[in-house]
Amino acid sequence: MSSPDRNLVPDDASRTNPEASSSGDIKIGERGDLDGPDNEMKRAAAKKLIERYFYQLIDGCGNSNCNNIYCRSSESFVFKVNTLSANEAAAQAIQLFSQDARLCERHPNKMPRTHSQIMLNAKGVEKSSPTTAETDLPSNDLHLNLNTEPSCASSELKTEESIPYLTEQKCYEIIDLCEETGKYVPLVKILGAVFSNMSKLSNSFLQNDMNSPIDAMLDKTNADLTTLKKEDVRSLEGEKDKDEDSCVSPSAGGESRKTIPIVDLPSVRRAYRALFKLNTTHFEGSLVTALVTLASVLEIELKAKFINFTSDEIINIILIVFEIPALGTGDFVEMALPMLCRALEHLSLDLQAKLALAWSGPGRSNMQNILENLQQLITLRVITGFNTYTQDVQDDTVVTSATKLMKILYYANILAGVMESPDLREEYDDLKLSKTSYPIDPLATMLGVNVLDSRKPFIPFSEFYNEPLSDTVEMDRDFANFKSDLGKFSFMTYSFILTPPTKTLGLYFDNRIRMFDNRRISFMQSVIGQPSNPYLRLKVRRDHIIDDALVELEMIAMENPIDLKKQLVVEFENEQGIDEGGVSKEFFQLVIEEIFNPDYAMFTYQQDSQTVWFNPTSFENEAQFTLIGIVLGLAIYNNIILAVNFPMVLYRKLMGKRGSFEDLSEWNPTLYNSLKQMLEYNEPDLEDVFMQTFRISYQDVFGGLINHDLKENGDQVAVTQTNKFEFVEMYADFLLNKSVEKQFRAFYKGFQMVTDESPLELLFRPEEVELLICGSKTFNFNSLEQATEYDGGYTSDSPIIKHFWSVVHAFSIEEKRKLLQFTTGSDRVPIGGLSKLKLVIAKNGPDSDRLPTAHTCFNVLLLPEYSSKEKLKDRLVKAINYYQGFGML
Known part of the structure; x- marks a missing residue:
């Protein structure tokens, strides 16, 4: 296996002066290659010699008898007490060059390496001497003990021996070596050593070429290197110190620590692609074990609040690890990924923000893979990982920690997508009766992110839903956790992972509890002699439904708006029927039909989009629009789906975002x-x-x-x-905005009268609010058939039932809408699809001429056992076309 441009270090064998002294030293005065006429060539040649000083300082010449005080191999090495970082070594190399200091002949990169030298010990590397049989290895073999730690890791972790790290080039070389020899022990050992060690991993794959760290320093000056003076070196060192002082570690109480370069993600990805082209059985176990060890150490470090590592180093570690393409498969997802998620649960707020910014920037191309890995972990854990009979999913630390990590990715996804200005957000605090509001996520505040600003996320929001989790979570318990003051985990605060039908349950529990509270208060008032109605009762005439409903709602809104949060009970005058939900559904359907009647001229119809919008020249007063807002709020509050066709901009405005181009x-x-x-x-x-x-x-x-x-x-x-x-x-x-400001403000005021204390904005995005109000647009009657239950002697195999579904599947969309209206009281598909409807078909006697009837409150269709398919179709079509006020109980 070969790779272009892999040689990151100059081939010093081609630059060694042939006139080197017999002692193995090179004198600066002997540098004849610096006397050429081309300044660029002079600079390049000088740089190469400076690089030799650099490697001499950090690795030595390999001669155990060396007496050069500027060589690490020497026992009298001048810097032996202090471990030089790469930048420090680079500065010293430049200074030694300017002083014509002694330069040893041999460069360690060109020394023959043995397999034993690749093996690592606890302090960094194994420094065995090559055997005679192994000295003929090619000069481009992988050398793991050549690089000192190029970052600001804590001095407590440093040793006198250099700490190896990985680069793309090193990965290629070790892979080549293993493929040539057919032995993968070196690969296993280097992966185990680097991926289990935070210091080594944090300094791997950095953007700057750490094999030649003097480049960044030399770029700061245009000085002629052949005449470099001490003042120039001091200037460069001053620039270095200035850079180091620019980063303050939160763990050091203001003590300055330098910022290391961010990881080179494209390089990481290329290295992983090359690695995972191999048979993974050669190294997967070692890599998984190393990641488990890394996660344990990382968790300790995060709990200790950065004792040994900077935030930049930790971010580099996270970025490198989560680029592993197989992190969501095999032993990775069963062992390593859970440990990593649990460790990252302890990320501080500023680290979470840094990670979100890193993933939204250079890491964005891998966000889809990271999301899929986390989803795989959660799904696997939900299905097989815990006992649903004795444990709630909210108590499973693997699921909760993965969800918390997914939140960081969720915000990164918003930042990486198309965003609008936050100036378009608009708060109508003066229109809200209650000042109750749910706390804003502090991470969102730190990042300046609001889901309303997202015009188009990098990954569709729907891909963050986890259906197995949503089906498993007990929303009543989750809601209790959400309301608890004990800090218990609740998925309602991580609503991006829940499907809209599941979130609707959370909203339903909130609304029902508020209804019961109002009912309890009414009961207590009646006990002490204050008559009070525990329900919001509306008595209307079918032919004057708008006048009656709006007048009553207006009186309630003026006298005691809190009554709007009681359970709605509707009664049609001169009609029998107890409202268990079905009558309310019909009431809302009729009200909506009348409100959008062109004769009222409150709304205009947009022909292109087939939507309705506020009429800016409407003669109706603001109170009428307020009442329309109340109706929309009551529908949500009472879990009723409406047949309204507002454009998406209305829901964005309801959530606090002004309309834009x-x-x-x-x-x-x-x-x-x-x-x-x-x-x-x-x-x-x-x-x-x-x-x-x-x-x-x-x-x-x-x-x-x-x-x-x-x-x-x-x-x-x-x-x-x-x-x-x-x-x-x-x-x-x-x-x-401006042309309909008066109408919309009144509409918004009415809507807030009902929903102001609701967690609506916490749980739902604008497009989900549309689903909540209007239901799904997918008419999948196969799903309805599969979800339907039977009673009274019918089964799915009964001939009449088979005839029924044969007739229904042949209906037009309009006829299917009428069937839904007849059986459930609404022609809209509930949020989550028809499988959530739970229709019941019950036997209503033997064959007869009676039409089918329905209990719309309970979604029950009463169907006589007709003698033929033709008779069934005839009676069913008549029933669904002439249903209003009749046939529905």
Whole structure:
């Protein structure tokens, strides 16, 4: 196996002066190769000699009898008391070069290496002497004991021997060696040694070429190296010290510690690709064991708050480890990854932020793999890892620690995607009755991240859902943990991992508990002689449903808005029926149909997007829009799905984000495409082509045009290449915000009257709020058939049931909607799909001419045992087409 450009260190054999003295020393005055006419060549040749000083300082010449005080091999080595870092050695090498210091002849990189020298001991490396049979190994074999620690790891961990680390080049060389010999012991040992040691791993694969760390130092000066003076060296050393002082360790109480370079992730990935092309049985066990050891040490270090390592070194370790492509498979996911997640649970807030920034920047291309590995770990643990009969999943440390780590990835995913300005966030604190709010995640605050700012995440948010976990978690217990003051883990605070149907349960429990609290208070008031209704009762006439409902809701909102948070009970005048949920469903359906009736002119219909929007010229007062907001809030509060068709921008606004240009793509696709075409037009004749000014026009309730100037004297200001972005922003802001501000504020106020204390914003993103209100758009009746239960003597094999599903599957979409409306009281698919509906088909007597009936409160269809498929279809079609007020109990 070969790789291009692997030689990171110059081949010193080609640069050794042939006139070296017999003592093995080279005198600076003998450097004839520096006398050439080309300055660049002189500089390059000088740099190569400085590199030889560098390796002489950190590795020595290999001569056990060396007496050069500037060589590590010498017993009289001047720096033997102190262990030099790479930067310190580089500075000293430059100074020795400027002083014409003694330079030994042999360079350790070109000494023959043996397999025994590759073996590591507890202090760093095994320094065995080569045997006679092994001295003929090729000169490019892997050398593990040549590099000193190139970072600021604590001096307590340093030894007199150098600490090896991995580079892409070293990986290639050890792989080549193993493939050539067919023996993989060297690979096993180096992986075990480096991946189990925080010092070694934190200094592996760094961006700077640590085999030649003098490059960064020499780049700071354009001085002629052949005439370098002591002042120049001091200047370089001063720059080094300045860099080291720029990083303050949080564990050192302000003591300065230098920042090490960030890991070179592309290099890591190439090295892993080469490694995992091998048969993994050769090294997987060693690597897994090393990672387990690493995780244990890392956990101790994190708990101790950075005693021995800087935050940059820890981030480098995490980045390198989580680039391992097989981390979610085999022994990695069963042994190493759980230990790593448990260790990283102790990451400090600033370290979490640094990791999120690293993953969102250079690490973004691997985020999908990291997410899949964490999902694999959680899924495996949920399915096989703990006893669901005796333990809650919230108590499983593997699942919870992996979820906490996934949160960091979640924020990184937002940062790596397309984001909008936080200036578009808008709080309507003056419209909220309650000041109750759930705490904002401190990591989100530190990163300045809000999910509302995410226009397009790097990875779709839906890929963060874990369905096995969502199906396993007991939301009643999780909700109790969420409300507890004991600091118990709750998935509700990590809602990104839960599917919308599961999160809906959390919201349902919150709403129900609040309803029961109000009911209990009403009962206590009645005991002490204060009449109080434990329910929010609405009595309406079917043919005056809007007038009756809105008048009653307006009175309640004015007199005692807290009553809006009681359980809703609806009664249609002169109609029998007890509201166990079905009557409320029909009530909301009828109200919505009337509200969006064009005769009311409260909303306009957007033909392109088939959505409705506030009418900016509506004659209705603000109170009417407030009542519409109350209706929408009551639907969520009472777990009712509505047939509304608002654009996504409405839900973004409800969650606190103003509409922007990109929202026009769903609000009015034709307008959006026209404006986008203008933005993408880069020719100088834009003014003549588009002929647009800062005056715009829109229609009033009667279809007439109304002109509006986006800025003063807008009709006199042409849109040009210079101001076209300003025009587009102002246009979108007017259409989505300013023109309907009065109507939306009233609508928002009504919505908040019901939902202000709800964890709605904590649990749901805008697109999930749309699902919560409108239900799913997928009509999968196969799922409904699989989830349906049977009663009264029917089974899935009954002939009438087989006929029923044959007829239903042949229905049009409109007929299927009517069937849902007839059997459940709503024509909308519940969030999570029809499999969540739990329809029950019960036998309602033998064959007869009666039409089917339904208990909409309980999703029960009462079906007589018709004698033929044709008769069944005839009776069922009639029932679903003439159902309102009849046939539903």
